[in-house]
Amino acid sequence: MRLLHTADWHLGRLFHNLSLLDDQRHVLDQLIEIIDRENVDAVLIAGDIYDRSVPPSAAVTLLDEVLHALCEERKLPVVMISGNHDGAERLRFGARHLRQAGLHILSDLADFDTPVTLTIKGCEVDVFGIPYADPEHVRSQFNVDVRDFDAAHRYLVERIEEQRHPARPCILMSHCFVDGGSASDSERPLTLGGAESVAWEPMQGFDYVALGHLHGPQYRGGEHIRYSGSLLKYSFSEASQRKGVTLVDLDASGVARIEQVPLLPSREVRVLEGEIDALIAQGRTDPQADDYLLVRLTDRHAILDPMGKLREVYPNVLHLEKPGMLDARGNQQLDRERLKFSTLDMFSDFFAQTSGEPLTDQQTEAISTLIGELSRDEEAQG
Template identity: 60%
Template sequence: MKFIHTSDWHIGRQFHNVSLLDDQHYVLEQLIEHIRRESVDALIIAGDIYDRSVPPASAVQLLDDVLNTICNDLEVPVVMIPGNHDGAERLRFGARQLSRAGLHIIGELTQITEPVILQGKAGPVCFYGIPYNDPESVRNHFGVDVSTHDQAHAFLVEQIKAAASDQTSNVLISHCFIDGAEASESERPLSIGGADRVNYEPFADFDYVALGHLHSPQYKGKEHIRYSGSILKYSFSEQRQQKGVTLIELDVDGLKSTAHLSLQPQRDMRTIEGELKTILEQGETDPNNDDYLLIRLTDRHAILDPIGKLREVYPNVLHLEKPGMLETGERQVNRDKLKQGELEMFRDFFEQVFGSTLTPEQDEAIRHTISLIHKQDGDRA
């Protein structure tokens, strides 16, 4: 069987208050061309289809158009799971009816041992999906004593392995953070303090594992345990990543081949550094002046309305930094602070105000509070 693995579409996302919907439409049209050209048997979407649980109408319309083309026009079945950005209840609406048209949405924990069985040239392939979950939901649903993402995920994988047959090829779809994999700034944390990490070992027995959540294309632990990465660059930390989807071919022995199919953005995302005068001169002849840009000005003197001047030649300047106005040491300290998470920033704040570090009890209380805030923000979204 030959299928395409993709994830992290984040349809409806805004970046620095700029809608990326047109950019997403542009690359999803390329995905459709890949499906058509490669004559694949299926498309797998490993979560974060939307950017928030209640997506705007324009995002819903774009997804509807794309899936209609793939399922109805090309007659290629789609298997998808919700990610942490998706509202699982909304995403799976009408799933039983849609499955008859080739759109299979695995949106509930009750479905994890019920594979979507698709016919390939060498026989059937079973696709098992694990919708995004947290330890609390697994604990409440199954009545098991799990307290970490790793424990919860390992339990779910074991349930699937116990139900799976070794007479067919088995593919697992999951939305999670494998320990040691490369993260990007644009990924919403699943938890804090590294508690969201899971081990790759439980995945090893599957013929292929289609992962979502991390935006960089990569594999971890074993070559068949892979992230396809996001379809677009969603932060400046991703500017050197090669975005695309993953073409997978299975045979009777398991994974036969993998290939990266690139997606070329309508507008790239990049950083330009230099003095204002030089950048303005460069912008006059830059063939890609419509890209989304982070500008770092190295001028050491004050400049009146620099972003206004820059947008005359680079209309999509989204962020401006002035490291030239800082001493080298101060600049590095500020950059390091920006990389800190909420917990580390609060620890620094507490120490500066009270002159002492948090006690273990205080640290755990703040960790719990931050987790609740993340959960409430997700529910409101």
């Protein structure tokens, strides 16, 4: 039996206010191609299918198209759990009826210890799913004294262990932050101000653990306790990550092989650093000029409309940083005298950029006097 493990689709995601729906459709088409090429028998989606609890209609349509291609056209079973971005109640609408089509939506915590049993090629495997649930939800649902994410998750895993069939391979799906995992900027914290991580040790005995939440492909405690990672790079902190899906081969004795298969985006997410003139020259011949970019300018002087100039060659510059301007000033104390000099420097650069000529000595003296008068007026008013 060959399974495909994926997670964190975040359909409907905006990246610096830019819709990624077309980019998501591009990699989901690849996901279906992988399923066909690799003869996948079932698909596991470990949460955060949508990016928010009330997704845009276009995201719902895209999910419907993908699930139709998998369940109806290819007759593949799909098991999905809800993540912290999903609205669990909305996601499981019609879940009881959809089981007949092979779509198993596990988003009701009350059913977490009831497995989905897949029978494929003479092999049976039980799939248990733990949808995202905070400690308060677990405590009220089961009337148990759990005060943090680890205690709540441990309680649920131990309950599942009690229900396992002794003669069948067993897969656990969970949307959680496993202790020691590598996080990125695009993952919404599971809690504010408290411990959100869970231990991997209670999950060690499962044949495979399909995790969701962390966007970088990785494993904890053993190669079989694994995050497949997100479909796309959803922040510039993920620029170095290689996105993909995980193929898992199972037989009657358990996991035989695990392989990470890459997904290739229509546009990469990159970070460029350098002086603006060099970056513009590079952009004129860059074959990937349409990539989503964060640009760090190392120029140590003020530049008029740097974003507009960069977008002439790199149309998808989404964020601009100017560390060179900070370096030029070093670790100056922000006293009034130093601020006056900095203001004069910035005005001088601005004047040169707009007029094409530097300030004359008389102009510099006049501007310096004006800045000093304005500074004294601010001090008098403050």
